[in-house]
Amino acid sequence: MGQVLTIARTALHRFARDRSNWFFVLVLPLFLIVLIGLQFSDTASSGRVTIVGEGALAQDLADSLEDLDLSVTTADDAEAAQTVVARGRADAAVIVDASAEASWAAGDATSVEVLPGSAAAGQASLQAIETGLGSLADARLQQQALVGVGLAADAARDALADVDDAGPTVSVTTVGDSLGEEFAGLGRFDLGAAGQLSLFVFLTSLSGAGFLIDSRRLGVTARELASPMTANQVIVGEVLGRFGIALGQGAYIVVGTAVLFDVDWGDPLATALVLTAFCGVSAAAAILFGAMLDSPNVASGVGVGVGLVLAALGGSMLPLELFPDSLLVVSRATPHHWAYQAYAEIQRRGGAVVDVLPQVGVLVAMIAVLLPLGAWLLKRSTQRAL
Amino acid sequence: MDLSAIWTMTSSDLRQRLRDKSVFIFGLAVPLALITVFNFLFAGIGDAESMGPITVGVAIPDGDQVADGLPGVLDGVDNPDISVQDVVPTDAEAAVEDDSIDVAVVVPDGFGATVLTGGQADVEVIVPADEGLEEQVVTAIVLGYVDRVTALSTVASAASSAGFDEAAVQQVVATVRQGTQSPGLTSVVGETSDEQLGVEAYLVAGQTALFMFFTIGFGVISYVEERENGTLPRLQSMPIRPGSIIVAKTLVSFVLGVASTTVLLTAGSMLFGASFGRVGPIAVLVVATVVAVTSLVLLVTKVARTSEQAQIANTIIGLVLGMLGGAFFPVTGSGWLARLADLTPPAAFIRGLGITSGGGGVTDLGGPLLVMAGFLLVAIVAFVAIPSREGQ
Numbered sequence: 001m002g003q004v005l006t007i008a009r010t011a012l013h014r015f016a017r018d019r020s021n022w023f024f025v026l027v028l029p030l031f032l033i034v035l036i037g038l039q040f041s042d043t044a045s046s047g048r049v050t051i052v053g054e055g056a057l058a059q060d061l062a063d064s065l066e067d068l069d070l071s072v073t074t075a076d077d078a079e080a081a082q083t084v085v086a087r088g089r090a091d092a093a094v095i096v097d098a099s100a101e102a103s104w105a106a107g108d109a110t111s112v113e114v115l116p117g118s119a120a121a122g123q124a125s126l127q128a129i130e131t132g133l134g135s136l137a138d139a140r141l142q143q144q145a146l147v148g149v150g151l152a153a154d155a156a157r158d159a160l161a162d163v164d165d166a167g168p169t170v171s172v173t174t175v176g177d178s179l180g181e182e183f184a185g186l187g188r189f190d191l192g193a194a195g196q197l198s199l200f201v202f203l204t205s206l207s208g209a210g211f212l213i214d215s216r217r218l219g220v221t222a223r224e225l226a227s228p229m230t231a232n233q234v235i236v237g238e239v240l241g242r243f244g245i246a247l248g249q250g251a252y253i254v255v256g257t258a259v260l261f262d263v264d265w266g267d268p269l270a271t272a273l274v275l276t277a278f279c280g281v282s283a284a285a286a287i288l289f290g291a292m293l294d295s296p297n298v299a300s301g302v303g304v305g306v307g308l309v310l311a312a313l314g315g316s317m318l319p320l321e322l323f324p325d326s327l328l329v330v331s332r333a334t335p336h337h338w339a340y341q342a343y344a345e346i347q348r349r350g351g352a353v354v355d356v357l358p359q360v361g362v363l364v365a366m367i368a369v370l371l372p373l374g375a376w377l378l379k380r381s382t383q384r385a386l
Numbered sequence: 387m388d389l390s391a392i393w394t395m396t397s398s399d400l401r402q403r404l405r406d407k408s409v410f411i412f413g414l415a416v417p418l419a420l421i422t423v424f425n426f427l428f429a430g431i432g433d434a435e436s437m438g439p440i441t442v443g444v445a446i447p448d449g450d451q452v453a454d455g456l457p458g459v460l461d462g463v464d465n466p467d468i469s470v471q472d473v474v475p476t477d478a479e480a481a482v483e484d485d486s487i488d489v490a491v492v493v494p495d496g497f498g499a500t501v502l503t504g505g506q507a508d509v510e511v512i513v514p515a516d517e518g519l520e521e522q523v524v525t526a527i528v529l530g531y532v533d534r535v536t537a538l539s540t541v542a543s544a545a546s547s548a549g550f551d552e553a554a555v556q557q558v559v560a561t562v563r564q565g566t567q568s569p570g571l572t573s574v575v576g577e578t579s580d581e582q583l584g585v586e587a588y589l590v591a592g593q594t595a596l597f598m599f600f601t602i603g604f605g606v607i608s609y610v611e612e613r614e615n616g617t618l619p620r621l622q623s624m625p626i627r628p629g630s631i632i633v634a635k636t637l638v639s640f641v642l643g644v645a646s647t648t649v650l651l652t653a654g655s656m657l658f659g660a661s662f663g664r665v666g667p668i669a670v671l672v673v674a675t676v677v678a679v680t681s682l683v684l685l686v687t688k689v690a691r692t693s694e695q696a697q698i699a700n701t702i703i704g705l706v707l708g709m710l711g712g713a714f715f716p717v718t719g720s721g722w723l724a725r726l727a728d729l730t731p732p733a734a735f736i737r738g739l740g741i742t743s744g745g746g747g748v749t750d751l752g753g754p755l756l757v758m759a760g761f762l763l764v765a766i767v768a769f770v771a772i773p774s775r776e777g778q
Binding site: 023036085088095104108110111113115116118119121124126127128130134135136148149151159167168169171176295300301305313323327 | 580
């Protein structure tokens, strides 16, 4: 056992000694989780409108649009607003210039410029903006009508405020299953954190395959196999090294995101179990890669490609709930898919260890297939010329 | 300049790189694999170009003069194309659930009478749980219609509570009703340029921008490898100008960058139907982007001690700028993050392709080209200012 641990410890040392690994293991995952979290906060509305103008009309219009569930931002000038819409960062822009403010304040008929984006969302926002403008126009019309029959302006405003709750209302009823309900209760960073956890743990493990190839190239693996150790001991040592790196990174992401971004990982035991099983699959896959490929450069390229493709197919870049049915079938072949399902059970539905046993079972089955295959290939690889 | 020597070194390096599988893997295989998978995943999810037709079931009580204008308002909308049909109130939810209609609008019995006497009544809009833009538009139109009715109802209540007699109240209501026919606040719809790519084209552009860093790195970073392997002093001992060696390495990066970008954009157009516009402006953009990225990688080689360090630094810079620049998903919003993202070469490249795909020419590419020029300038100044690692 001591020899096995020595091999594992050496793998950990070699990994930790390379400071660049610290960036990929510690900094990049959190950077991406922040970036994804910031995107989530921006898209949770019926539409995005940017308004140019600082007067009373611009402010009232912004309030009116927010009442219609639109996300409203401000832009410095018309040119900036045009840029924001042209780049798809807002669905539409409303320009309330000084002349519109002056005309509105004087009680005259007023028009504002609306710039809808070219996509369908731009046209949809245009309709909402028309409704918002109509509300403001109606409110002023009511006041003018009351003043017209002799009521003072202040008294008219008060009388209208008193009956603000009167009149018909519109309520929206939804039917059918909602994707929103599935994600309800998830924090801003929660979904991104679970996806990125699997993506980075697997990617880092595959990138580590290059170390194993180096060991083979330098004859270290062959010497280990020639020493009074069984082949299985050598392989278990190598796997343990990769597993330690994966588990260390995984634990760091879980704790880091919980502390820094308040990500709710649910039952710690269940999360630890899923993470451990996933790290096992990642380590076994790294051994398989390290045994199959002979060039560290090629392993690095293929590792990044395979790591990202599997992550995309496994739900780390797009929630599985949005996948077409045909791709869901393919997705089930990835370990990320089962980790995603398990974290969803824990984070969204308060699942405990017993609830994630089916997903963990699949991950363990993957280890049971990959590990012997990797071990067999590693043994064969030492016979191969590099 | 020793053009012959530069050409010899460049062609020799290019041959080496072409023999090295990693150029193909990073430059073509991995980005194409990612584009293919992303295309399967994201193709149906991005912003739609236009809204589809929609069927709205409307339940209006018989003889309700206040509500009976609503079907006409809905029917008159062109975008989306709304078809209106009658629906029985008790069947409305089931009809939306089984997709026989897209949205139902149910006006309650006695709506008009209740409203005209200042009472409250609720109009119900029934939409699918995962409503689309079309359903949101219908809800906004109904809200607008009810707002008009509310304006009449509340102004009548306000006039009554202010002590006016029935004749004055009717006068106030008539004024408001007349006014709603020609609203005092309207919109003038202007046009804005479109710098957005379709989903398929965005995926191709994003991955091309990201992997450009890796491909370009293979050229310039080999300068550090020559230093490590001890072949650089031998090259320097040749009867050529010292600057020729780095020029040749830069040229290798440039050729690899332009070639891989061209292949990826062409493959993306052919395989995924992405359209990027005219060749001339695209070529200018590609060359400017490759030059900007090459200058960054050149700077990395000046700072790095070993080729491994240079590779890793290049990967880190590429990933950070790529992600920030929207290689995987566009950075939305108008805050500081979006402004920062705009200044990265990948974002400028993607934006530039958006401009060319909308029919823009070289003169319209001012913004993206300025970003590339800025990067080139900063890299040149830093390259000159930072002392070389050679001999250390």
